[in-house]
Amino acid sequence: QVQVAESGGGLVQAGNSLTLACKVSGYTGTMLSISWFRQAPGKEREFVSGITWTGSATDYGDSVKGRFTTYRDNAKNTVYLQMVSLNPDDTAVYFCAAKPGYVIILKSRLVFDIWGQGTQVTVSS
Numbered sequence: 001q002v003q004v005a006e007s008g009g010g011l012v013q014a015g016n017s018l019t020l021a022c023k024v025s026g027y028t029g030t031m032l033s034i035s036w037f038r039q040a041p042g043k044e045r046e047f048v049s050g051i052t053w054t055g056s057a058t059d060y061g062d063s064v065k066g067r068f069t070t071y072r073d074n075a076k077n078t079v080y081l082q083m084v085s086l087n088p089d090d091t092a093v094y095f096c097a098a099k100p101g102y103v104i105i106l107k108s109r110l111v112f113d114i115w116g117q118g119t120q121v122t123v124s125s
Helices: none
Strands: 003-007 011-012 019-027 030-040 046-052 058-060 068-071 078-084 094-099 121-125
Touching: 003 094, 019 030, 019 094, 019 121, 030 078, 046 068, 046 078, 058 068
Parallel strands: 011 121
Antiparallel strands: 003 019, 019 078, 030 046, 030 094, 046 058, 068 078, 094 121
């Protein structure tokens, strides 16, 4: 059974950086799509970034392109979300989601049924 668990959230000042981690367990194949989403209070959960399990493809939401980078550490079965130049609009709960059987980036939250518990990122001005 595939499970994911996020870590690395916290409080940072605007302009600073933070890296989140998504630990994947219970999966030994290569067909897996991992995406990051975030949800701010009163807003819908939005796509942030996605990566295929082989790491061959990545994609980003428009609001984070050029500032966020997602990558995978094979040895640790972990996907990371490196965030730089953070601003208060990035404040949200960040979620990791997994979809076995896919080798493409999935941007809709509706297709995922494996989610982590989320990690809070707060950016102060």
